[in-house]
Amino acid sequence: MTEPQQNPQLPSPKILLPVGIMFIVGAVFAFLLMDPHVVTSALAGLIGLAGVAMAVQSIMRLVRGEK
Numbered sequence: 336m337t338e339p340q341q342n343p344q345l346p347s348p349k350i351l352l353p354v355g356i357m358f359i360v361g362a363v364f365a366f367l368l369m370d371p372h373v374v375t376s377a378l379a380g381l382i383g384l385a386g387v388a389m390a391v392q393s394i395m396r397l398v399r400g401e402k
Contacts, residue, residue: 345396347401347402348392348393348394348396348397348401349393349397349402351389351390351392351393352389352390352393352394352397354386354389355385355386355387355388355389355390355391355392355393356386356390357386358382358383358385358386358389359383359386359387359390360386361382361386362379362380362382362383362386363379363383365378365379365382366379366380366383
């Protein structure tokens with residue numbers, strides 16, 4: 336009666352890699368161009384870390400051969 340649970344489908348690494356790179360570039364621009372407030376710097380750092388995580392995960396998935 337219960338259906339087997341499916342693994343959540345992640346977006347394609349070919350899509351996530353450019354998005355991660357855009358996050359990194361956006362964080363660098365935000366850090367450099369905005370006034371150096373603590374909150375702005377912290378948010379730019381978090382966005383940059385998210386971009387790095389997305390890029391690394393995408394590269395690892397592409398190396399394993401996922402499409």
